Amino acid sequence: MATAPSTNDIQQQETKGLNVIPPGEESKTRLEFKSIALKGLFIIACFYTLYFARALIMPFTLAFLLNFLLRPVVRALKRVKIPELIGAAMVLIALLGIVGYGAIKLSKPAAEWMEEAPERLQRIELKVDFLRKPVERVNKAAEALKKIMTMGVEHVAEVEIKHPGFADTILTGTQEVVAKSSVMFILLYFLLASGDLFVRRLIRLFPGLGKKKRVVKITRTVEHHISRYLFTVTVINLFMGIAVGIGMFLIGMPNPVLWGVMAGFLVFLPYLGPLIGITVVTVVAFLSFDSIGRILLAPAIYIALETVQGQVITPMVVGIRFSLNPVAIFIWIIFWGWLWGVIGALLAVPMLTVFKILCDQIEPLAPVSEFLGK
Numbered sequence: 280m281a282t283a284p285s286t287n288d289i290q291q292q293e294t295k296g297l298n299v300i301p302p303g304e305e306s307k308t309r310l311e312f313k314s315i316a317l318k319g320l321f322i323i324a325c326f327y328t329l330y331f332a333r334a335l336i337m338p339f340t341l342a343f344l345l346n347f348l349l350r351p352v353v354r355a356l357k358r359v360k361i362p363e364l365i366g367a368a369m370v371l372i373a374l375l376g377i378v379g380y381g382a383i384k385l386s387k388p389a390a391e392w393m394e395e396a397p398e399r400l401q402r403i404e405l406k407v408d409f410l411r412k413p414v415e416r417v418n419k420a421a422e423a424l425k426k427i428m429t430m431g432v433e434h435v436a437e438v439e440i441k442h443p444g445f446a447d448t449i450l451t452g453t454q455e456v457v458a459k460s461s462v463m464f465i466l467l468y469f470l471l472a473s474g475d476l477f478v479r480r481l482i483r484l485f486p487g488l489g490k491k492k493r494v495v496k497i498t499r500t501v502e503h504h505i506s507r508y509l510f511t512v513t514v515i516n517l518f519m520g521i522a523v524g525i526g527m528f529l530i531g532m533p534n535p536v537l538w539g540v541m542a543g544f545l546v547f548l549p550y551l552g553p554l555i556g557i558t559v560v561t562v563v564a565f566l567s568f569d570s571i572g573r574i575l576l577a578p579a580i581y582i583a584l585e586t587v588q589g590q591v592i593t594p595m596v597v598g599i600r601f602s603l604n605p606v607a608i609f610i611w612i613i614f615w616g617w618l619w620g621v622i623g624a625l626l627a628v629p630m631l632t633v634f635k636i637l638c639d640q641i642e643p644l645a646p647v648s649e650f651l652g653k
Contacts, residue, residue: 326618333619334455338463341622344629345463346470347502348509349374353471367471371464381540388534497640504636509629511597516546519588526580527560533567542581546588547625549608553585603631607651 329336349370356366478498482491524539532538538560545552557578564577594602611631616624631651638648 330618333623334459335462337619337622337626338459339466340626340630342463342466342470344509344626344633345374345467347505347633348513349467349471350502351506351510353474357474363474364472367468370471371468375464385537385540388537391534501636501640504639505633508597508632508636512547512593512629515588515593515596516543519543519546519584522584523556523581526584527577530564530573530576530580531567532560532563532577538563542584544625547628548612549589549628550605551612551624553581553589556585557581602652603628603635604651607631 352370353363353366356369357363361369478495481498482494485491485494520539520541520543522539523542524535527535527538538556541559542556545556548555560577560581561574564574568574608628608631612624612627615627615630619626635648635651638644638651
């Protein structure tokens with residue numbers, strides 16, 4: 280006669296049933312884990328590629344951004360019966376002329392500041408001489424503590440590593456800049472002269488008339504928004520640089536054009552750019568003027584112009600559509616500054632805006648666009 284199962288037996292059977300994972304679920308979990316691992320490895324590989332191939336990728340990135348900025352000019356020349364090959368050459372020659380003229384004009388005051396740097400540092404020391412005694416006392420205390428800590432320890436011969444001289448560093452940097460600029464300008468010419476070649480090739484990859492029309496629409500919309508944004512921001516930065524230069528000239532700052540150009544470029548670097556610009560003009564004013572009022576006038580003008588530009592003009596002209604999350608901007612600038620240095624930091628916000636515009640037009644990436652926006 281069979282006996283009825285006890286309560287403990289029933290509980291053990293139920294527990295065993297709960298711990299059993301169906302074979303299909305276990306296989307699915309493994310596939311998901313492999314997929315996440317592969318995506319992570321792919322992202323790491325992309326970061327390594329961007330870092331180690333930055334000498335090649337940076338000129339390409341800058342060429343593509345300039346292509347979006349200058350393509351409307353080439354199309355305008357095409358409407359007046361100037362072929363794209365000739366129009367691209369004309370635009371490129373004009374750009375090279377402007378950059379070359381600006382470099383020649385700014386190289387002299389920049390070189391003078393580099394040559395006079397030791398003398399200017401001595402003047403700073405004289406002006407802040409009242410801080411020297413407390414610093415010297417701290418240094419003496421630190422040296423005494425160091426002697427106490429190293430008492431009884433055998434001294435090891437120190438090997439001095441000689442770093443490259445200033446002239447060698449400048450020469451190497453100049454050669455690198457010339458090489459990257461040559462690659463960038465050559466690629467930019469081909470991009471401007473090619474017209475709609477890449478769009479036509481992209482359309483051929485998609486079957487069906489409906490998909491082709493959608494690809495054309497998305498491409499044109501993205502190109503229009505990117506060109507409009509880059510052109511608008513460039514014009515705003517140009518006027519910002521002119522305004523800062525005029526303000527520095529009116530208060531008697533030396534080399535006002537140099538500080539105006541610096542301010543125009545630093546607008547591309549939100550939050551950190553104005554801080555750098557204000558610090559630089561404050562130091563220059565500190566070296567150039569004796570009265571506190573004139574010294575404080577230089578950063579006051581910079582802060583006023585930056586406030587008007589950042590809080591009034593740019594939001595009104597660019598529009599809320601291109602506004603970005605401040606946290607995303609800061610993280611993006613820090614990341615690209617670490618990856619590509621100063622050039623990466625300056626290109627960070629334009630690249631982020633271009634990426635957001637792409638996310639706006641590509642439906643699966645809409646959540647990313649929502650996260651990047653305000």
